[in-house]
Amino acid sequence: MTTHAFKPEEFPVLLDWPxxxxxxxxxGHVNNTVYFRWFESSRVEYLNKLGQGKMHEERQIGPILAxxxxxxxxxxxxxxxxxxxxxxxxxxxxxxxxxxxxWSTTQELQLSADGSSTVVxxxxxxxxxxxxxxxxxxxxxxxxxxRFE
Amino acid sequence: MTTHAFKPEEFPVLLDWPxxxxxxxxxGHVNNTVYFRWFESSRVEYLNKLGQGKMHEERQIGPILAxxxxxxxxxxxxxxxxxxxxxxxxxxxxxxxxxxxxWSTTQELQLSADGSSTVVxxxxxxxxxxxxxxxxxxxxxxxxxxRFE
Amino acid sequence: MTTHAFKPEEFPVLLDWPxxxxxxxxxGHVNNTVYFRWFESSRVEYLNKLGQGKMHEERQIGPILAxxxxxxxxxxxxxxxxxxxxxxxxxxxxxxxxxxxxWSTTQELQLSADGSSTVVxxxxxxxxxxxxxxxxxxxxxxxxxxRFE
Amino acid sequence: MTTHAFKPEEFPVLLDWPxxxxxxxxxGHVNNTVYFRWFESSRVEYLNKLGQGKMHEERQIGPILAxxxxxxxxxxxxxxxxxxxxxxxxxxxxxxxxxxxxWSTTQELQLSADGSSTVVxxxxxxxxxxxxxxxxxxxxxxxxxxRFE
Numbered sequence: 001m002t003t004h005a006f007k008p009e010e011f012p013v014l015l016d017w018p019x020x021x022x023x024x025x026x027x028g029h030v031n032n033t034v035y036f037r038w039f040e041s042s043r044v045e046y047l048n049k050l051g052q053g054k055m056h057e058e059r060q061i062g063p064i065l066a067x068x069x070x071x072x073x074x075x076x077x078x079x080x081x082x083x084x085x086x087x088x089x090x091x092x093x094x095x096x097x098x099x100x101x102x103w104s105t106t107q108e109l110q111l112s113a114d115g116s117s118t119v120v121x122x123x124x125x126x127x128x129x130x131x132x133x134x135x136x137x138x139x140x141x142x143x144x145x146x147r148f149e
Numbered sequence: 150m151t152t153h154a155f156k157p158e159e160f161p162v163l164l165d166w167p168x169x170x171x172x173x174x175x176x177g178h179v180n181n182t183v184y185f186r187w188f189e190s191s192r193v194e195y196l197n198k199l200g201q202g203k204m205h206e207e208r209q210i211g212p213i214l215a216x217x218x219x220x221x222x223x224x225x226x227x228x229x230x231x232x233x234x235x236x237x238x239x240x241x242x243x244x245x246x247x248x249x250x251x252w253s254t255t256q257e258l259q260l261s262a263d264g265s266s267t268v269v270x271x272x273x274x275x276x277x278x279x280x281x282x283x284x285x286x287x288x289x290x291x292x293x294x295x296r297f298e
Numbered sequence: 299m300t301t302h303a304f305k306p307e308e309f310p311v312l313l314d315w316p317x318x319x320x321x322x323x324x325x326g327h328v329n330n331t332v333y334f335r336w337f338e339s340s341r342v343e344y345l346n347k348l349g350q351g352k353m354h355e356e357r358q359i360g361p362i363l364a365x366x367x368x369x370x371x372x373x374x375x376x377x378x379x380x381x382x383x384x385x386x387x388x389x390x391x392x393x394x395x396x397x398x399x400x401w402s403t404t405q406e407l408q409l410s411a412d413g414s415s416t417v418v419x420x421x422x423x424x425x426x427x428x429x430x431x432x433x434x435x436x437x438x439x440x441x442x443x444x445r446f447e
Numbered sequence: 448m449t450t451h452a453f454k455p456e457e458f459p460v461l462l463d464w465p466x467x468x469x470x471x472x473x474x475g476h477v478n479n480t481v482y483f484r485w486f487e488s489s490r491v492e493y494l495n496k497l498g499q500g501k502m503h504e505e506r507q508i509g510p511i512l513a514x515x516x517x518x519x520x521x522x523x524x525x526x527x528x529x530x531x532x533x534x535x536x537x538x539x540x541x542x543x544x545x546x547x548x549x550w551s552t553t554q555e556l557q558l559s560a561d562g563s564s565t566v567v568x569x570x571x572x573x574x575x576x577x578x579x580x581x582x583x584x585x586x587x588x589x590x591x592x593x594r595f596e
Contacts, residue, residue: 018464021491022331022484024324031320032214033185037469040181044468065181069218167315170342171335171478175471182469186320193319330512331483338479363479367516 011085029075063119070115094129160234191233212268219264243278309383327373361417368413392427458532510566517562541576
């Protein structure tokens with residue numbers, strides 16, 4: 001994987017987020033669990049653009065997290081503001097994969113970390129995965145500005 | 150990957166951990182970031198058995214986290230006690246990979262999640278990775294009860 | 299306030315809780331927010347004994363947190379196991395006050411911190427405080443082994 | 448206590464902070480421990496203006512947290528941005544008290560919570576409290592725009 005491809009302008013969903021003093025652990029840099037909290041905030045921001053809240057309420061359908069991973073590339077220190085980016089990388093039959101990236105503004109937007117979330121579309125009443133609804137696929141394609149196979 | 154291989158008795162480092170009420174998120178199950186906090190507790194327990202604290206103090210050498218991932222297989226609810234297991238899966242030149250597993254006691258020790266951490270042996274003074282010291286490799290082999298290539 | 303009165307045997311609800319590596323902050327001791335998470339775990343344990351879950355489901359009545367405070371008396375370090383105690387100190391018309399204490403087992407059960415939570419009995423449908431139900435008062439008196447004015 | 452006195456313009460240190468999805472607990476509002484994390488961020492911001500970092504490095508002198516409390520006045524929901532304010536309320540011989548306030552921007556800057564932190568000036572080498580240094584007192588008086596007895 002070439003990391004030079006992770007540029008903020010290639011991510012349709014971006015959030016700027018302040019680093020808290022308490023995000024630091026004993027080693028004086030941001031603790032690894034905080035990256036996953038940031039991924040979550042960024043993922044929720046993306047999913048909200050797909051209308052997840054309304055779908056969940058009206059039809060008991062919603063995304064469930066199946067997998068997350070993170071590559072820690074450069075330490076992040078307090079104080080800083082990180083830029084969080086999310087984009088859909090792949091759409092499967094019942095799941096899709098979101099790619100995440102974190103850049104540090106004090107480090108001139110160098111890539112601090114990248115990773116991914118795999119979310120499964122889930123029918124909470126039937127308690128089983130369902131095919132990605134056509135309108136979700138369409139909304140992702142609009143956000144990403146491209147077609148997925 | 151066959152998950153039937155994840156049995157507590159195959160993991161040399163095991164911790165039992167209570168689920169807190171506050172570990173739950175809006176969806177009523179344990180939030181994904183908590184799994185990474187548990188992985189960390191389990192990883193630190195393993196690394197302490199390799200004498201990481203002493204090595205860090207005396208020679209400024211220590212493990213740095215390069216990658217973490219988690220597969221969420223079954224939801225965990227409050228109240229519960231989880232069993233956390235760690236074992237070394239692979240030793241490379243400058244890094245090694247720890248495999249993690251989480252079982253739920255209220256779910257009769259079914260596998261709730263599994264994942265891995267890749268830790269790089271790091272020289273903090275020279276600020277670069279170093280080959281895994283022979284004594285670390287030896288201690289891992291004793292703990293795991295097997296030889297690594 | 300004399301702190302010598304805070305003895306575990308004087309608290310009807312006690313929990314032993316492991317300190318996690320990640321509970322430490324940059325200063326190498328347990329971060330202040332973790333104490334409030336522990337108070338919460340202990341408070342929920344107490345409230346569960348009053349049947350809060352059932353009451354909330356059946357009658358939409360439940361306790362809401364109005365105030366919390368904590369006195370930090372001795373630093374807590376990793377590794378350790380803390381003992382968390384809760385007891386009701388006072389019952390008002392629509393609220394009651396829980397007293398919390400935290401002892402460190404590695405420090406021979408010396409008091410590490412104490413504090414309190416004030417919880418208001420709340421009618422979620424009417425969105426207003428209600429008088430403490432007689433059965434809640436009775437259950438508290440049984441737990442505490444004394445009468446409240 | 449009259450809460451109408453808590454107006455952002457009366458606080459010399461103000462921070463705007465985004466509410467994260469993960470700040471919510473099972474009840475669908477921001478969990479109580481998050482308020483103490485916000486107090487901490489605001490307190491650190493204040494203490495940094497008093498030169499705490501430099502003093503700690505050069506003379507091993509620094510503030511230690513002795514007490515924190517919080518009054519929860521109105522629930523905070525996601526999404527929102529909170530405004531965090533801190534001001535020194537009282538200076539004692541070896542400690543001072545910081546007053547905190549939290550306002551919700553989606554609730555038109557109504558007061559969501561208020562509380563306080565008591566910090567003790569501590570000599571880490573001698574391991575005992577010391578009188579507030581004159582330069583700290585002077586810096587507080589400049590920040591607050593008033594004299595303290």
